[in-house]
Amino acid sequence: MEPKMPDLDLAKQAILAAVDDLRDDLVAQTAEFVRIPTVNPYSGDSSAGNEQAGQEFLKGLCEVAGAASIALFDCPSDVFARGGLIGPAGREFAGRPNLVAEFVLGGGSKSVIVNCHVDTVGTDGMEVEPFSGEVREGALWGRGTSDSKGNLIVGLIALRALQRVGATGGRVLYQSVVDEECNGSGAGTLACCLAGYTADYALVLDGSGLYPCTGCNGVATAEVRVSGRAGHAAHGGAVNAIDKAVHIKTAIDQFKAAWEAPNPDCRLTLGVFRAGTLPAIVPAEAVLQMNITYPHAQAEASQASGEGWRAALMRGDFEQAMRAASAQDDWLRAHPATVGWIKDVYPFRTPDDSSVVRAAQQALTDIGRPAAPRPMTAWFDAAHLAVNSRIPVVGLGAGLEGEAHGATEHILLEDLVSGAKAVALALHALLSPDRCGTG
Numbered sequence: 001m002e003p004k005m006p007d008l009d010l011a012k013q014a015i016l017a018a019v020d021d022l023r024d025d026l027v028a029q030t031a032e033f034v035r036i037p038t039v040n041p042y043s044g045d046s047s048a049g050n051e052q053a054g055q056e057f058l059k060g061l062c063e064v065a066g067a068a069s070i071a072l073f074d075c076p077s078d079v080f081a082r083g084g085l086i087g088p089a090g091r092e093f094a095g096r097p098n099l100v101a102e103f104v105l106g107g108g109s110k111s112v113i114v115n116c117h118v119d120t121v122g123t124d125g126m127e128v129e130p131f132s133g134e135v136r137e138g139a140l141w142g143r144g145t146s147d148s149k150g151n152l153i154v155g156l157i158a159l160r161a162l163q164r165v166g167a168t169g170g171r172v173l174y175q176s177v178v179d180e181e182c183n184g185s186g187a188g189t190l191a192c193c194l195a196g197y198t199a200d201y202a203l204v205l206d207g208s209g210l211y212p213c214t215g216c217n218g219v220a221t222a223e224v225r226v227s228g229r230a231g232h233a234a235h236g237g238a239v240n241a242i243d244k245a246v247h248i249k250t251a252i253d254q255f256k257a258a259w260e261a262p263n264p265d266c267r268l269t270l271g272v273f274r275a276g277t278l279p280a281i282v283p284a285e286a287v288l289q290m291n292i293t294y295p296h297a298q299a300e301a302s303q304a305s306g307e308g309w310r311a312a313l314m315r316g317d318f319e320q321a322m323r324a325a326s327a328q329d330d331w332l333r334a335h336p337a338t339v340g341w342i343k344d345v346y347p348f349r350t351p352d353d354s355s356v357v358r359a360a361q362q363a364l365t366d367i368g369r370p371a372a373p374r375p376m377t378a379w380f381d382a383a384h385l386a387v388n389s390r391i392p393v394v395g396l397g398a399g400l401e402g403e404a405h406g407a408t409e410h411i412l413l414e415d416l417v418s419g420a421k422a423v424a425l426a427l428h429a430l431l432s433p434d435r436c437g438t439g
Contacts (some may be wrong), residue, residue: 005190008330009367011167013319015428016367018161019421025160026416027140031133033057034142034271035248040182041239042091043122046331047130051178054097054118059329062101065160067174072097075179075191082194083388084308086344087185098188099176100197103159108169110431111199113391114155114423115189116206116424117381121146127407138413139400145411146399147351151205153178154416169273170431173199180206180270180381183221185343188380193388200391201430202355203423204382207397210418212360214394215349215375217266220311224248227335230284238282238387239331242275243423245286249273251325252290255318259292265377266293289342292318293377296347309387310344345379346368348386348393356392356430363396366408376430 008016019026038054039047057070062070074097080087120143123130132141140150155174162168175197177188207213221386231238249270256268268290275286294311302312319339324342326336350357352373364371376395385393398419403409 011165011428012366012425013425014165014167015161016421018164018323019157019417019424022160022420023417024155026153026420027135027413027417030140030145030416031135032377033149034133034140034144035127035131037131038118038120038144039122040119040184041096042088042182042184044182045122045124047123047386051096051118051119054149055097055176058099058118061156062174063157066103066163067101068104070101072099073191073195073424076194077186079187079191079194079241080185083190085185086341087187088183088342090180091187093179093187096178098178098191098241100192101174103172103174105162105172105431106166106169108431110170111173111174112170112427112430113175113197113199113202113385114156114427115175115177115202115381115385116148116152117178117188118149118176119178119181119185120147121181121183121405125301125407126409128409135413139410140413140416141408143409145409146208147404148206148397148399149415150411151397151419154345154419154423155205158422158427161420161424162427167429168431172427173197177381183342184290185345186381186384189384190388193384198389198391202382202385202391202393203356203360203426204380204385204393204395205423206380206399207376207395208399208401210364210369210396210398210415210422211371212357212364212373212396213371213376213382214352215296216347216379217295218311218345218347219291219293219379220315220344221289221291222318223340223342224252224288224337225340226286226288226337228284228286229280231282233280233282241286244329245273245275245288246334247329247332248322248325249288251321252288255321263295266295268292282340293379296349299347301332309346314373315341315344327406337368346383346387348383349375350386350392350394354392356394359426359429360396360422361396361421362429366425367421369418369422396426
């Protein structure tokens with residue numbers, strides 16, 4: 001049975017009607033945006049690219065929408081060190097700008113950040129044309145439709161609807177950021193935090209399913225290097241690094257089982273197992289990379305031990321497990337596997353009863369799509385806004401569940417419209433608390 005639509009005040013009715021009037025723009029601009037490749041340059045596949053053209057496209061839309069100011073700026077090269085984090089080393093940020101556009105909606109002292117990432121994962125293996133922006137079967141198809149270029153247009157359409165109605169006061173900082181994907185660790189959002197951009201609240205539009213997302217797990221990415229001895233495949237005396245890496249993988253599997261048993265929403269996922277160049281050469285090295293997601297309690301325990309809000313204790317346990325595995329093998333005892341950490345980005349939680357969560361939850365109820373608040377199991381940029389900038393934040397993404405990074409990535413047109421309505425109503429509530437009872 002369809003949920004009963006609530007009785008809405010005149011301002012809310014007008015905002016929803018304005019979004020409906022902008023539906024064609026929402027679909028057309030999302031399609032045009034998808035046709036502009038913004039693949040992260042560290043995608044690791046043949047489609048690796050750059051985000052700049054996408055940011056220039058959004059800059060033009062922000063100008064037409066009447067932004068009071070627009071800033072484009074690259075992340076500092078030492079962004080993770082400045083933020084006190086382990087992040088991927090050697091990233092190049094020149095020519096990959098973040099965009100921050102300020103919109104003033106009239107009188108009012110409240111402010112909200114609307115944040116989402118512009119970079120996408122790569123396109124190798126996709127089963128639909130990645131940059132077609134095709135509209136068919138009630139959906140829009142291509143890389144970034146659900147994760148997360150569709151959500152960036154959703155945010156702009158929500159702002160335009162509020163401008164048309166004129167019933168909302170306050171200030172919105174619209175942020176389109178780079179380097180969330182491909183081990184990026186939210187470099188763009190962290191750069192915005194370090195640059196001093198702040199607000200009373202934040203809505204992060206990354207995500208799927210249109211529910212109030214109140215937090216995320218942390219994630220640490222480990223790299224294990226296993227040494228062998230190179231040699232001709234037809235001769236003796238070589239030590240195959242793959243064989244030794246299989247021994248280490250057994251230890252990784254054991255760690256995974258022990259880690260996931262008490263943490264059912266956390267995963268250890270081996271994503272890279274790389275070795276060798278030619279069948280005629282015994283490989284001298286194997287590399288294994290994996291993501292290990294970790295719960296809020298792990299960061300709490302790490303902080304209590306004096307190691308900071310991160311996964312220091314888990315990382316230490318993993319390193320010890322790799323040392324123990326190396327000690328069980330004659331070759332590895334003398335040539336132990338080494339562990340490095342590509343990143344460790346923290347978790348966060350926003351209380352369900354906070355104003356920003358209540359605003360998002362009420363907005364979804366008002367559009368006939370009620371949803372209970374919950375955290376996500378993956379990681380997203382909202383963590384930087386919550387932990388680094390201490391801003392009350394909620395996720396509110398309109399992507400289609402299961403389509404992010406997928407071979408047939410698409411988003412339902414009705415979800416785009418519902419997303420814009422929910423974001424517009426949440427912004428209205430947060431910026432006009434006296435009128436909406438969310439202060």
